[in-house]
Amino acid sequence: MLSSTVENYLKELFLLDQYGNKEIATGEIAKSLDVTPGSATSMIKTLAQAGLVEHRPHYGVKLTKQGRTLAVHVVRRHRIVELFLVKVLGMDWSKVHEEAEQLEHVVSDEIISRMDDLLGHPSHDPHGDPIPTTDGTLPERPLQLLSFCDRGDSVSIARIGNQNANFLQFAQDNGLLLGARIEVTNRNDIADSMTIHAKGKDVVLGLAAAGRIEVEYA
Amino acid sequence: MLSSTVENYLKELFLLDQYGNKEIATGEIAKSLDVTPGSATSMIKTLAQAGLVEHRPHYGVKLTKQGRTLAVHVVRRHRIVELFLVKVLGMDWSKVHEEAEQLEHVVSDEIISRMDDLLGHPSHDPHGDPIPTTDGTLPERPLQLLSFCDRGDSVSIARIGNQNANFLQFAQDNGLLLGARIEVTNRNDIADSMTIHAKGKDVVLGLAAAGRIEVEYA
DNA sequence: ATTAAACTTTTGACTAATCAAAAAGAATCT
């Protein structure tokens, strides 16, 4: 059995590089997990020892097949728990990420499987993130960053890639929910901002914030 | 925030003496938690330091008011989670104790409160154990140990005080479920056993096993 | 009242995970 700490390192390595092409720098994982670089180095050595990552000292680290499999399962647990908390317990989507961060390490496969049944084998979590299947496959969707949309584009929100509770609360308060139909009414690259029309309201977003929202033209 | 380890010590001290009258011996808590006596001593000192227990060296340990409050909340979380797993996720009652053992340390107050709502503020868990309220009160019922029943007694099962999955599986297979109407058809103190008639079947139980089952005459 | 048995506490060592700060390696910029 893996410790929560190990699971968090694996999960974070996976999230930093879903496709497993690039090597992750020690500093990057350290920053993501809010530990010092030295701590990350020593954990990476432990993971390499266990065959969960490949480490090229001074260059970076990469999940092995085995490590990736474990990581994907942590992500699956996380996302199913998130959706369960929203759909079954009626919790606010802005809070469930934090809760799932803890629960993902202790819920058994049986619990996950039953939640999955109860939810009808969902493909995406409350933030639009794909839920890996038991065999480790991730459903793919062709999405577009909202920050790349032009004035006049009419799209619907498919994913919010920012788990910060305040940001999610803000999004909710302004009608930026999954599936919401929105229109880009203005865009100003100099001012680094764009204006979105959603649910009868105008919302101004910085392009950085818009870059964390993904949409589809469908 | 308390560590899982601390929560386990507090919970176990509470379960070993619900009423808070007697002092618990170091060896007793060590055995319950499956640690060496030395480990228990050192943790007890930590708990005493934190004001959660009173320790009379060489005699025993007792929860303080503060320690008891925290312990009761762990027990509440445990029991609500158990019932939730059975009622909402449809899990087997023989397995939920183990699951709850992990979950009790990470579920937030909000999750517990929503589970409690969904379950309709239940008073007892799937094993018949009382669920403490938020203010720390435990519902009381006048129960009788099955092992004290005489031949001919007709009673109903109210509580199974043995969380072992195999025992619970056995109980289930033999119709010894909560609320089941049973009759004591025989009792042999020499052979240390009794025979119970439940759901058309006869079941022979050792008195030790019967001592972990509580019944009411109602 | 001594001795033995049972139990508790102390001691020293270990593991996992962390940090701070020093040392080493790689990259960049003249």
Next chain:
DNA sequence: AGATTCTTTTTGATTAGTCAAAAGTTTAAT
């Protein structure tokens, strides 16, 4: 190439929790 900067690794300490075994207490039994 040489010096500076940035990043990574190493080193040494620290904390929580554990165990094994030695030492100390209490209780019980002769």
